[in-house]
Amino acid sequence: MYRFLLSRRWLITLLIALLLIPATVRLGFWQLHRHEARVDRNELIARSLTDQPVPFDTLSAAPGFAVPKDLTWRTVTATGQYDPAHEFVVRKRTDSSGDKIGYFVITPLVLADGAGTVLVNRGWVASGNSAVEYPAVPAAPAGQVALTGRLRADEAAGGSIKDRAGLPDRQFNLISSTQQAKDTGAALLGGYLELTATLPAPADQPELLPEPNHSDIGPHMAYAIQWWLFTALIPVGFVVMARREAKDRRKEAAGTDGLPVAVPA
Template identity: 90%
Template sequence: MYRFLLSRRWLITLLIALLLIPATVRLGFWQLHRHEARVDRNELIARSLAAQPVAYDTLSSGPGFAVPRDLAWRAVTATGQYDPEHEFVVRKRTDSSGDKIGYFVVTPLVLADGRGSVLVNRGWVASGTSATEYPAVPAAPAGQVTLTGRLRADETATGSLKDRAGLPDRQFNLISTPQQTRETGAALLGGYLELTATEPSPADQPELLPEPNHSDIGPHMAYAIQWWLFTALIPVGFGVMVRREAKDRRKEAAGTGAPVVAVPV
């Protein structure tokens, strides 16, 4: 009765099922690894934000310093004077609600210890009437200030962040110390600060960026479970198809009174 499984159609169906099983298992583990990475990131952010601020220059080794993963989002302080001459904006960035597109305002801070400058993301401002014009930006505080901020690694060109040429003056797509060093020749220390507070506090400033969300673990674990459930359903589904085919063949043989003939291979 089950000789039909040796037919070409059923052998192809079996082959597809056997190929799908390892594929769906692998897709499940891919989603599991994404879940684990998300959890690790959330834990890192939570630890960094809860730690007491430390001086930025105790972490940065100088120009070209690459912020290591375990220092990302670390609360740091820095003292110095802003350099408004080399201020720039970063295009296509959203406000704290995520609904409005505008610019990040980035101003170098010349450190009081003379080691160099660090880029400071002072916050978000709305777009103007034209994307080719420099937006209205609150002036950076004059004189010596002490900042508190979150340490961030330099941005690099990725899927949504493109390093494009031909942009209007003082407008960029990335916050990148190597890029600004090439543009200005300034001695910029690696990484940048995401401003959270200024002392003394200015009367007007861009919209400060909120803390990153470190409570959402995303849907990846649910996706992993779905892939593995689908894996379990593949042999079950194949077995159901086989039983149904065999049942149909028995009914057909009983209705005609003819013996069941094996399907030639």
């Protein structure tokens, strides 16, 4: 009844099914690992944001320091004076709603304890009339200020961020203490501070960046379950197809057997 399974067409179908099963199982685990990575990231952000603030230079104590993953988003403080002469903007950045394209304003802060200089992302400003003109930026507060913010690692080119040369003066594509240290010769501590509060509070300042979302776990677990359900359906589908083929063959055979036989006159 099922000898047709030895035909070329059905052997190829069986081979495809056997190849699909491990592939879909692997894809399910890939989505599971992405889910676990998202959960770990959310827990890291939540923990970092609620930890007791520490001085920036106790975590990044030297120029060129690469901020490790477990310190990213840690709440930090810094006290010193802004250096507006070396302020710059970072292109193609969105506001808190994600709808408008503009610039991040990056101003170095010379630490009061003499430990070095820290890049501070003071927030977002809108683009001007021309992409080659420096945008209108609220002036950095004069005198000594006390800042609170989030520790961030230097940005690197990749993904949606492309580092291109030939940009207008004081415009960059990356927030990178390493890049700025090479350009200015300043002793910049590794990483940068993403500003959340300033004392004394300025009358005008760029739009502060919102706290990162650490509640959304994404669709990856649902995708993993879908892949594994598809895995289970592969052998079921093969059996259903084979049984339907056998049933059609039985009907065809029964119809052939029941035909009247022509008798010569």
